[in-house]
Amino acid sequence: MEWLSPSCLPIVVLLMHCSLCLAVTVTTTRHKVEVHEFADAELSCQFNTERENNPRIEWKKKGQDVSFVYYDGHFKGPFEGRATIQGATVTLRRVTQKDAGEYRCEISAPLDSVSLAETNITLRVLVPPHTPHCEIPSSAVTGSVVQLRCRDHQSIPPATYSWYKNNQQLPPPRNANASYLIDKHNGMLEFKAVSKDDSGQYRCLASNGVGSPKMCDGNHMSIEDVSVVAVVAAVVVCLLLVAVASGVMLLHRNGFFSRHRGRSNVNYVPPPQEVQPQDFKHTQSFML
Known part of the structure; x- marks a missing residue:
């Protein structure tokens, strides 16, 4: 058995170190995708594994809750029947505003030292103007x-x-x-x-x-233009209404509209008269 020369030792050490750092990697060609409404949108996802030959591919969409787009080899929910996958790249057909958002491509490789990697893609759906x-x-x-x-x-x-x-x-x-x-x-x-x-x-x-x-x-x-005649007429009418209202208030205050007009004391009530005893009168004479 031949011994390795001292000059080869660094290379051997580097190879041994790299063999312990095997990891799955995920990349995309476009992190931001913009397409017109009702067009197709391609969400690219490329991956590379060191040991795993059958990695698991998952696509998720972020929102208020994280939902599955592609899982266990099938498209889920609203993407079923209107999306395709090639490798790990997904194509969405006839996108609408509901499809806009942030997507995540996840690759799981259990045999690699670092077994999970992901990349994010933002989809923006462009809408032309409507009649304002x-x-x-x-x-x-x-x-x-x-x-x-x-x-x-x-x-x-x-x-x-x-x-x-x-x-x-x-x-x-x-x-x-x-x-x-x-x-x-x-x-x-x-x-x-x-x-x-x-x-x-x-x-x-x-x-x-x-x-x-x-x-x-x-x-x-x-x-x-503002009509001067109309403005003057409106002012005159307003003044007349104010004058009439003021006159009515003054007459009412002076008792002109009182039902007991002319009495010194409208609250006076005469005292009740005393009933006098009637005199007894003989209508017939009689004798004892």
């Missing part, structure tokens, strides 16, 4: 503050908004002195003080880079 809901007043008075609102609650990522007046896009305000403000994130168009020039047909467009933008039907907003 618009709130546009039909009329307003000059000088008043007016707000127009636009919102789409279903698009993912959240939509941004732009406003159109008479089919012409309103440009973003360039400074703080602009007559209106546009918040492209919450869809609000606000006029600080509307004028007759702001009358027109208003519509809102929602877009998020996924699919085609969508626009609401819109509405015509009319701006009217």
Whole structure:
């Protein structure tokens, strides 16, 4: 038997050490997957074992509770019949918002020194804009503050908004002195003080880079001047009502509406009269 040379001892020690550190490894090509709604989503999972030839593959989905996607060689729950697996890579068919979330691929190799490894994948399902809901007043008075609102609650990522007046896009305000403000994130168009020039047909467009933008039907907003005659008439009517009410209160306070008007003491009750004994009168004479 030949003895190993001293120069070979480090290599032998390293090989012996590595033989004790055999472990299963798991990787993925994409930790974040984004697909359009109703498209297919591929969740990649590759693994490598040192000793185990028949590792156990499990897929789980995180949420309020952790649920099984693939277990014991079969897909579970809502994934049954609409998912396939190749190696450890899973493909989900026609994904919806219910499929969005964080998934975990777990590989168990009992014969390896480190017998369990995993990798996480986040699935995001993109939804194109829907027709936004618009709130546009039909009329307003000059000088008043007016707000127009636009919102789409279903698009993912959240939509941004732009406003159109008479089919012409309103440009973003360039400074703080602009007559209106546009918040492209919450869809609000606000006029600080509307004028007759702001009358027109208003519509809102929602877009998020996924699919085609969508626009609401819109509405015509009319701006009217304040009627001076109507304001004066309203003021006169209010003054007359106040004067009449004040007069009624004054008359009532002075007893004009009292039912015992003219008596010095309305609470006076005359004392009861005394009953006088009646005189006995003879109606016939008689003799003893």
